[in-house]
Amino acid sequence: MKSEFTSEDVLNAFAVERTHDRATLERYLHQFPQYAVELALLSRELSRGDVDTGELSDRDRAAIAEAWIQYSSSPSFRVVDIFNSLSVPQRRELASSLGIPLQIVTAFRERKVIVSSIPRRFLARMATALGRTSDQVIAALSLPLETCCVRSHKSDEKPLATGPATFEKLLIDAQVPKDKLAELMADDDYH
Amino acid sequence: MIAPLRKKDVGGKVYTRLPHIEKKLKELSALPRSQISARCAIQDKDSSDYLPSECLVYLVRENRSRSFDECSEHLFKALMERVMRGLPQAVSLDGDSERLTDSNVRDEGRHRFLEMLANDRHEYVEALDVYEVRFQMALATLRVDAQRKIYRQDDPLEGIEIDPATGEIAEKVERAAGTFDPLDGHALDDPHYRLRLDKAIDGLPVLQKTIIEMIRQGIPIESKEIGIVNISNSLGKDSKTVRTHRNMAYATLRVALTKGESNEV
Numbered sequence: 059m060k061s062e063f064t065s066e067d068v069l070n071a072f073a074v075e076r077t078h079d080r081a082t083l084e085r086y087l088h089q090f091p092q093y094a095v096e097l098a099l100l101s102r103e104l105s106r107g108d109v110d111t112g113e114l115s116d117r118d119r120a121a122i123a124e125a126w127i128q129y130s131s132s133p134s135f136r137v138v139d140i141f142n143s144l145s146v147p148q149r150r151e152l153a154s155s156l157g158i159p160l161q162i163v164t165a166f167r168e169r170k171v172i173v174s175s176i177p178r179r180f181l182a183r184m185a186t187a188l189g190r191t192s193d194q195v196i197a198a199l200s201l202p203l204e205t206c207c208v209r210s211h212k213s214d215e216k217p218l219a220t221g222p223a224t225f226e227k228l229l230i231d232a233q234v235p236k237d238k239l240a241e242l243m244a245d246d247d248y249h
Numbered sequence: 250m251i252a253p254l255r256k257k258d259v260g261g262k263v264y265t266r267l268p269h270i271e272k273k274l275k276e277l278s279a280l281p282r283s284q285i286s287a288r289c290a291i292q293d294k295d296s297s298d299y300l301p302s303e304c305l306v307y308l309v310r311e312n313r314s315r316s317f318d319e320c321s322e323h324l325f326k327a328l329m330e331r332v333m334r335g336l337p338q339a340v341s342l343d344g345d346s347e348r349l350t351d352s353n354v355r356d357e358g359r360h361r362f363l364e365m366l367a368n369d370r371h372e373y374v375e376a377l378d379v380y381e382v383r384f385q386m387a388l389a390t391l392r393v394d395a396q397r398k399i400y401r402q403d404d405p406l407e408g409i410e411i412d413p414a415t416g417e418i419a420e421k422v423e424r425a426a427g428t429f430d431p432l433d434g435h436a437l438d439d440p441h442y443r444l445r446l447d448k449a450i451d452g453l454p455v456l457q458k459t460i461i462e463m464i465r466q467g468i469p470i471e472s473k474e475i476g477i478v479n480i481s482n483s484l485g486k487d488s489k490t491v492r493t494h495r496n497m498a499y500a501t502l503r504v505a506l507t508k509g510e511s512n513e514v
Contacts, residue, residue, distance in 0.1 A: 063259055069393060070379045071259045073386035080466045084478040087468075094483040096393055098459040101466060103389035106447065111338045114330060122329045125363050126322055132367040134314045178253070191373055197314060 068093050069100050078104045140188055140198040141167035155187050156180070158242065159232040165223075166199060173199045175224035177245035251275060252311070254382070256375035264382050270303045277304060286320035289327040302331045302384035310377060313370045325366075332362050335388035336395070337451070350399060351451070357395035400455045431502040432465055442506075449505035450498075457498035459484065460491055470495070 068090045075082050078101055086097050114122075141163070144152065149167075153160045165171055173196055185192045223231070229239050251274045254264045266274070277285060277300075285308065291299050300308075305328040312321050336358040337351040365374050380387040431449075436442050450461055463480045464470075471488040472479040481488040 066376055066390070066394075067259055069390045070256075070376075070387070073390050074258075074264070074379065074383050080468065083463075083466050084468065087478045087483050091483055095455060095459050096397060098462040099393045099396060099455070100389055102450070102458065102462040103392050104386065105462075105465075106389075108385045109335045109388065109392075111334050111336070114333055118333050121359060122326055122333065125329055125359070126325055129325060129363060129367055129370075130317050130322070132370055134370040174250070178250075193314065193373055 063090065065093050065096050069096055072097060072100055073104065139201055140190060140195065152184075152187055156184060157238065158229070159234065161232050162228055165228050169199065169201065170222055171199065171228060172222050172224050175226065177225070177243055179245050180225070180242055251278065251307070254378040255373065256378035264378050266303060266307075266381050267383075270301060270307075270381070273301060273304050274307055277308065282318065282320040286323045289320075289323040300327065302328070303381050305331065306377060306380040306384065309366065310369055310381075313366075329359070329363075331384070332388065332391075333359060335385065336392060353399045354392065354395045357398055358391050361395060362391060396455075431499060431506060432461070445506055446502070449502050452505070453498050453501060456484070457494050457501075460495050461498050464495065 068086065072078070072082070072086050083097065083101050087094055090097065141149075144163075144167075149163045150160055153163045176199075178192070181192045181195055185195045188195065190198075226239070226243055229242060234242070251266075251271060254266065256264050258264060285300075288298050288300050289305075293299060305324060309321075309324050309328050312324070333355075336355040338355070365377050368374050369377055379390070431446055437446075450458055453461065460480060463483070468483075469477075469479045470491050471481045480486075480491050484491065486494075
């Protein structure tokens with residue numbers, strides 16, 4: 059139990075405690091003795107209250123300007139067209155693991171879903187199934203249509219409406235039963 | 250929708266923003282970016298248009314994978330200014346010379362925060378979540394991280410170990426410290442004294458600083474009762490060694506705090 063947390067985990071937890079009195083410090087020292095020095099140093103830092111060193115120097119402002127150049131030129135995550143790279147068996151497997159009809163996965167592939175209408179819980183499940191982060195899945199679903207490969211083969215799936223639709227509408231059009239639909243739309247964990 | 254945080258605390262619970270921050274973020278998400286951009290310049294914390302630092306962190310991160318605009322730059326710079334204001338100033342008590350260690354801690358803190366923000370652009374950095382919960386508290390952890398990194402280079406924790414047989418060093422520092430107690434309750438009520446004391450403690454080696462903080466919190470140096478947290482056990486140091494380092498710290502603080510006065514105690 060004690061070794062599974064990093065110094066950062068423990069210090070963060072201590073930092074957001076309501077109070078930083080002796081009892082709180084003792085509790086953390088008892089639970090995480092390996093971070094005794096860090097905890098004492100943090101206890102001291104927290105006793106200072108809100109720190110505001112006031113006006114910044116010209117040197118500070120130059121450092122911030124430099125930081126912006128570095129930040130704005132740092133690579134953002136590479137958006138991968140996750141759905142287009144899936145083979146047909148992989149798409150079937152994804153649909154099966156998520157409990158949705160295959161045509162919904164196809165709709166994702168063809169950008170026919172309004173991304174903001176997808177419940178975050180479902181997004182998180184899909185990200186896990188794809189071995190990606192939710193951000194990467196959202197980015198892939200937000201790719202412009204022209205960058206993805208539009209279906210050119212003969213499809214054995216029932217076609218869905220052409221324009222982007224909400225996730226719920228896609229499920230309804232795909233005749234997903236009501237109870238299943240409610241389950242897929244549930245987003246309770248995130249409120 | 251305001252994206253939920255992902256980092257879990259040591260109890261396995263996902264961190265959540267404070268309700269007033271969530272509320273503010275919902276209000277801000279309805280505003281045009283030009284208005285948010287204008288608000289970045291407001292520094293009066295009492296203004297209703299002031300952007301809390303927790304919101305600044307969210308807004309910078311929310312925009313991290315999109316094309317940057319003028320607002321992105323204003324948000325980023327406003328956030329970095331708040332970070333810089335929360336890092337130690339590289340000026341000594343006399344206000345003349347720059348303290349190299351503080352200067353290094355300030356640079357290290359800035360670099361560390363920038364690195365997290367830059368990494369967050371391509372892979373979600375959970376460590377930044379805490380800055381959306383309690384920015385000032387998270388900054389305190391940033392200062393500690395930076396201090397630990399800098400002090401490891403030029404002030405290893407392994408200080409002087411005392412020879413229990415002779416106790417030679419122990420006696421010397423005990424004499425130097427005298428009966429001086431920098432944590433005396435009455436003196437601590439004076440804000441000017443507190444400020445000078447804080448600055449003086451900042452200059453102590455890590456081990457002494459750690460001991461002083463534990464004493465300030467009321468933790469005993471040693472305890473005969475099993476299971477009671479004490480300084481000796483927590484630091485894995487003999488109680489005599491702890492006392493000697495405490496006395497060394499007191500002696501240093503005595504000099505720093507009584508500069509210009511008679512050292513007769």
